[in-house]
Amino acid sequence: MTKQQTCGGCLHFVADAAELEREVPGLKILSSAFGSVRAETGLCRQRDFFCVPEHGCTDWRAAATAPQAA
Template sequence: MKIFDLLQSGNSGPVCRDCVHFENDPAIIEKTYPGLAIMSSGYASVRDCDGICNFNDLYLSAHDSCPNFTARAGKADR
């Protein structure tokens, strides 16, 4: 099954922003995508809370989710 088939948007369960695999630090995003600064910036408001899933190696919304969710320490499932 393709990873895009596993991703779910608009759900009420656990979301990427609360997952240990999700990284949305602008500096890390700019380092991962070096050409991004040419078009805009990892700090841009249009990026919202998007980030990188280090498990699936994807750039995605903080509101997405997948079966590989692992809660961050101190975060409850939403």
């Protein structure tokens, strides 16, 4: 893993708020992906768990464009 190979720039990482709400149905019922408490937490589609952009692993794949954390 190099300095650039973090979840923040990974193809598998979902941090966009609207996309995250689509990925986790029910999240917006009594919560929101647009809230401050989530901060930059995102979903790793590859491993199906939550992490933050500064995490990283050997499954890293370059995203076409870095996901925008919202």
